[in-house]
Amino acid sequence: MYEVIGSAQSRAFRVLWMLEELGQEYKHTPEKPRSELVSSLNPSGKVPVFKDGDAVLTDSTAIITYLADKHGQLTHACGTIERARQDGLTHQILDEIDSVLWVAARHSFILPEEKRVPEVKDSLRWEFDQHVARIADRLEGPFLMGETMTVPDIILTHCLNWAYSAKFTYEQENLLAYAKAMRGRDAFKRAAGK
Numbered sequence: 001m002y003e004v005i006g007s008a009q010s011r012a013f014r015v016l017w018m019l020e021e022l023g024q025e026y027k028h029t030p031e032k033p034r035s036e037l038v039s040s041l042n043p044s045g046k047v048p049v050f051k052d053g054d055a056v057l058t059d060s061t062a063i064i065t066y067l068a069d070k071h072g073q074l075t076h077a078c079g080t081i082e083r084a085r086q087d088g089l090t091h092q093i094l095d096e097i098d099s100v101l102w103v104a105a106r107h108s109f110i111l112p113e114e115k116r117v118p119e120v121k122d123s124l125r126w127e128f129d130q131h132v133a134r135i136a137d138r139l140e141g142p143f144l145m146g147e148t149m150t151v152p153d154i155i156l157t158h159c160l161n162w163a164y165s166a167k168f169t170y171e172q173e174n175l176l177a178y179a180k181a182m183r184g185r186d187a188f189k190r191a192a193g194k
Contacts, residue, residue, distance in 0.1 A: 001025055001026060001027055002019065002024060002025070002026040002027070002050065002051065002052055003026060003027045003028075003029060003050070003051040004016055004019065004026055004027070004028050004029070004048055004049075004050055005029045005031050005037065005038060005041065005047060005048060005049040005050070005051070006029075006030070006031060006033075006038070006047025006048035006049060007030045007031070007032060007047065008028075008030065008191065008192065008194040010033070010047050010048065011047065011048055011060040011158070012047050012048035012060065013158055013191060013192070013194075014048075014060040014061075014063075014064055014154050014155060014158050015048050015050055015060055015063050015064060015067075016028060016191040016194055017154055017158075017187060017188055017191040018063075018064040018067050018068070018074065018151075018154055019067065019191075020186075020187035020188075020190045020191045021073070021074060021149075021154075021185075021187040022067060022071050022073055022074070024067075024071070028194050030194070031047065031049075032047075033045050033046055033047050041056050041058070042056075042058040044058070046058065048060055048063065050063045052066075060155075061090065061094060061151070061155065064151055064154055064155075065090075065151055068150070068151050074149055074150055074151060074153075074154075075150055075151055076145075076148070076150065082145070085145065086145060086150050086151065086152060089144055089145070089150075089152040090151055090152045090155060092135075093135070093152055093155050093156050093159060094155065096127075096131035096134075097128065097131050097132065097135070097156070097159045097163075098155065098159050100124050100127050100128045100131065100168075101128070101159060101162050101163060101166055101168065103120070103124055104120075104121050104124045104166055104168070105166065107120050107121065108121075108166075124168075125168055128163065128168050128170075129170070132163075132170045132172065132175065133170075133172065135156065135175065136170075136172035136174055136175040139174050139175060139178055142178075142181065144156060153182065157179060157182040157183070157188070160175070160179045161179070161183070
């Protein structure tokens with residue numbers, strides 16, 4: 001049985017949601033970053049940690065991509081143009097949205113206080129606005145890739161929720177409707193209840 005280690009209030013949520021979408025059984029161990037268990041499995045102390053038998057994976061995107069490929073769902077087939085576009089979209093979201101939110105979080109409560117630069121958040125908000133607008137412009141269907149929900153939908157929705165809690169707002173009506181529809185999915189609600 002799969003095991004997901006990490007709080008649902010972290011990037012572990014992406015893995016929980018993916019498993020719920022796939023209908024897979026799993027054990028959830030809601031550990032905090034740098035706990036003894038997490039650090040024993042991931043030297044960085046970061047969550048999520050994912051176990052598939054004896055194998056341990058430690059990056060949320062790697063984990064959900066692995067699960068999508070393994071179960072043949074929420075992804076396009078490897079070696080196809082659609083998969084290349086999917087991977088490009090995944091990397092765009094990680095580079096342009098997830099990373100901006102992560103830097104803001106580090107300068108809010110993660111870094112030692114004397115290393116934080118709160119003023120950086122103004123430029124990060126500007127950058128976030130630019131990137132979110134580009135994502136909104138390419139949204140052409142119920143999902144990022146049209147009619148098919150894929151890995152980048154999970155990452156983007158998680159980031160949009162994270163942005164809301166970090167007070168990084170966006171105004172694009174189509175993106176607001178998209179985020180609401182994604183949060184309305186039964187699998188999302190089950191994962192959120194963890």
